[in-house]
Structure formats: C-alpha cells, structure tokens
C-alpha cells in the first residue's frame with residue numbers, strides 16, 4: 001500500500017451521492033476488520049446489513065457516521081447523516097426535546113424538536129427526562145434526534161434489538177413510515193433475518209471484511225412474514241448465511257439471543 005493511498009484514505013468526501021465506499025480498510029492492530037470493502041447505497045435506498053458478531057458491522061457504521069476513521073480506501077457519505085444505536089444514548093439530565101436538538105444550532109430548535117417528537121408519537125413526552133421513558137420511547141427520542149437533522153443517510157445499528165417483540169413491530173412500522181416521508185438512504189444493522197426482509201430493499205452480508213453476499217428484496221410493501229415469497233427469500237438468505245431454514249433466524253447472523261415473537265405475525269407497513 002502506498003503512502004498516497006493512506007493520504008487519500010484519511011479523507012472523507014461529502015457528496016450528494018449518499019454512500020460510495022471503495023476498497024475501504026479499517027484495522028485495529030493486526031486485525032483487519034474491514035478489508036477492501038466496496039459498497040454503494042442509492043438515494044432513498046433501504047439496505048439491511050447482516051453479519052456474524054464481530055464481523056465489523058458497527059465498525060463500518062461508525063466510519064460512515066464520522067465517529068471513526070478508515071485506514072485506506074475511499075469513503076463518500078452525505079454530510080447530513082445521523083445514527084441511532086442499540087441503546088438510545090440520551091443525556092439523563094436533559095428533557096426529551098432538549099436531547100433531540102443537542103448540538104443542533106438553529107434558531108427554531110424547539111419547534112423542530114417538537115415536530116420530530118410528534119412524528120415519532122411522543123408529542124406528549126416533550127418534557128420528560130430519559131429515566132422516565134420506556135425503552136421504546138427512549139429509542140423513539142433517539143430516532144427523533146436523528147430525524148431532526150434531516151439526514152440523507154440514516155444509520156441504524158440494531159436499534160430494535162433491546163425492545164420487546166410488540167414494540168419492535170411498532171418500531172418497524174414507524175421506521176417505514178418515516179423513511180417513506182423523509183426518503184433518506186438507510187443502512188440498518190440487524191441480526192434478525194426476518195426484520196431485514198420486512199424492511200429493506202436490499203440485504204447485504206458482511207463477512208471477512210467485505211460484502212460477501214447480497215440479495216435484492218423485491219416483495220411488495222406492506223410486507224409481512226406470511227406473504228407469498230417471504231419464506232423463499234428467507235430460506236435463500238439463510239442459505240447464503242450458511243444456516244438451515246429451520247434453525248432460528250437470529251442465529252444466522254450472530255450471537256444475540258432469539259427474541260420470541262410467539263404467535264405474533266410480524267409485519268411492517270410501507
């Protein structure tokens with residue numbers, strides 16, 4: 001690798017094109033977590049990212065969010081981008097609306113916070129402190145904090161993983177509704193194959209530091225796990241992940257415990 005490559009690598013180019021990664025490398029010591037990764041995400045495209053625990057999904061998201069650098073390659077992302085993680089990461093001493101506009105310098109900040117919180121169904125919780133919010137409410141505040149920045153790229157790192165099954169279903173509907181309204185490109189990290197199929201236009205699988213597999217999901221929306229074609233896509237995706245279709249889907253991509261959805265039929269409006 002030449003030093004010119006390294007020089008280029010440290011540059012993050014902001015562009016109208018949502019995401020363009022070329023030969024991106026990120027390593028920690030001797031461990032190459034991202035190893036020559038290429039990825040394009042089109043405007044308004046919803047992409048789900050699967051991969052085993054430790055495969056580098058969060059590392060990739062952090063680089064895209066500008067929270068971490070890369071060692072070489074090219075990474076092009078829109079300046080307007082926002083990230084939501086598994087835990088809401090709210091400031092406990094700030095009310096919900098103040099959390100939403102944290103670091104946002106705009107004259108009508110409170111009005112925008114109110115609008116964003118209203119969009120996630122929390123108009124009645126504007127003044128609440130994070131400790132008084134349920135897990136799902138706190139994640140919706142985190143989502144509002146992302147939305148208020150009007151991102152061209154929304155990065156979601158297992159944002160539903162800690163939620164119960166019913167709250168997850170509601171969050172799926174909300175995400176699709178907000179995505180349709182605001183049309184950001186979305187990159188959603190999930191361990192849940194069904195969630196990926198329910199929400200995404202395309203599912204990509206990260207392995208050995210690269211995009212190992214990808215599958216376009218052309219099922220009509222609104223989707224649900226019982227719709228025609230869903231199980232075939234699921235089986236195909238599980239096979240790409242090296243898992244038999246009758247094993248629990250969540251084991252396919254990693255190490256989180258299975259979330260029991262009981263007999264609840266899972267669906268997402270869109």
Ligand SMILES: Nc1ncnc2c1ncn2[C@@H]1O[C@H](COP(=O)(O)OP(=O)(O)OP(=O)(O)O)[C@@H](O)[C@H]1O
Pocket residue numbers: 028033051052053054055056057058059060254
């Ligand atoms: N700051 C860091 N310093 C050293 N190693 C790191 C650092 N961040 C991540 N790693 C290592 O990089 C690898 C990928 O981690 P990462 O968090 O990206 O995985 P992941 O795919 O998000 O996993 P999970 O599904 O468990 O969340 C792991 O082996 C991790 O230990």
Ligand SMILES: [Mg+2]
Pocket residue numbers: 057058059157
């Ligand atoms: Mg992770």
